[in-house]
Amino acid sequence: MRFPIYLDNNATTPLDPRVLDAMMPYLTDNFGNAASRSHEFGWRAEEAVELAREQVAKLLGASAKEIIFTSGATEADNLALLGVAEMYKEKGNHIITTPVEHKAVLDSCKYLEKHGCEVTYLPVDKYGLVSPDDVRKAITDKTILISIMSANNEIGSLQPLEEIGKVAKEKGVIFHSDAVQSVGKVARSTCRRSSASARRARSRCSCSTKKRSA
Numbered sequence: 001m002r003f004p005i006y007l008d009n010n011a012t013t014p015l016d017p018r019v020l021d022a023m024m025p026y027l028t029d030n031f032g033n034a035a036s037r038s039h040e041f042g043w044r045a046e047e048a049v050e051l052a053r054e055q056v057a058k059l060l061g062a063s064a065k066e067i068i069f070t071s072g073a074t075e076a077d078n079l080a081l082l083g084v085a086e087m088y089k090e091k092g093n094h095i096i097t098t099p100v101e102h103k104a105v106l107d108s109c110k111y112l113e114k115h116g117c118e119v120t121y122l123p124v125d126k127y128g129l130v131s132p133d134d135v136r137k138a139i140t141d142k143t144i145l146i147s148i149m150s151a152n153n154e155i156g157s158l159q160p161l162e163e164i165g166k167v168a169k170e171k172g173v174i175f176h177s178d179a180v181q182s183v184g185k186v187a188r189s190t191c192r193r194s195s196a197s198a199r200r201a202r203s204r205c206s207c208s209t210k211k212r213s214a
Contacts, residue, residue, distance in 0.1 A: 010153050010181055059183065073180045074104040080176045081108040084145045085117055088174075092142030093117045098130050100157075101149050102178055109147075118142070128157035136167045146175045151182035158186060 026048055032041025034049045050064070057064040070076045081095070097109055099121045109119045120138045122130050130148060139146075146168050151158050161177055168175035 073102075073178065077102070077104040077176075077178055078108050081105065081112065081145065081147060084174055084176070085112050085115075088144040089116075092140075092144045094140055094142040095119045095145045095147065096122060096135060096138050096143060097147045098122050098124055098149075100124055100128055100152055100154075101147065102153055102180070105147055105149070105178055124157075128152050128155050130159060130164075132160055132163040132167055135164050136171075139167070139171050139173060143171070143173050146173055148175075148177060149181070150177050150179035151186065153181045156181075158182065 026045065030041070030044045030048070032039070032043075032045040034042060034045035036042030037046065049069070053064045053067045053069070057067050060067075068076075068079075070079060085093070085095070093116055095109060095112065095117055097105060097119060099106075101109075109117075109121075113119050122134050122138060124130050135146060135148075146164065148159050148161070148164055150161055159177075165175055
């Protein structure tokens with residue numbers, strides 16, 4: 001047995017050799033800036049980014065146009081919560097979440113509470129699951145966002161996203177899910193279901209999927 005033993009691969013994990021092989025050309029020869037469209041180095045980088053966008057979209061069951069890359073999941077969570085709060089402040093100021101969310105979501109909620117938002121923290125059962133009925137009961141005419149993670153980063157509970165998504169669709173409330181711990185591990189086309197809700201009931205899913213570094 002080799003020591004020390006590392007047991008926190010949900011936080012960060014050694015790079016998959018296949019990922020390293022795929023990235024090496026862009027860390028050595030094709031090192032251009034994807035935003036630089038006036039030369040071949042930039043064109044090659046942009047092609048790689050767009051391919052990655054299509055691959056992520058396929059994984060999530062979304063369209064490539066719906067994929068926005070950030071520096072990590074924490075930034076994505078911040079972008080979703082703070083962005084919705086700012087965009088819909090004229091409609092309402094109520095957010096629904098749970099106390100077992102990742103710190104990136106909880107910190108954003110605490111920040112928003114200090115700036116005029118009301119946050120409802122729904123309780124979870126002994127398995128760490130929130131009830132879709134509790135979500136429904138918590139919605140008010142001021143609710144602008146539901147933020148509930150896909151899989152818990154500590155105990156692995158898989159939240160009933162499909163049922164919660166149906167509630168969000170019915171009520172016309174935006175639904176955000178931090179899906180970092182489930183993407184690539186659990187077959188869930190979360191974004192497609194909720195994006196369909198967006199087109200029909202102005203409810204949309206914003207998935208935070210990039211692995212955190214800590």
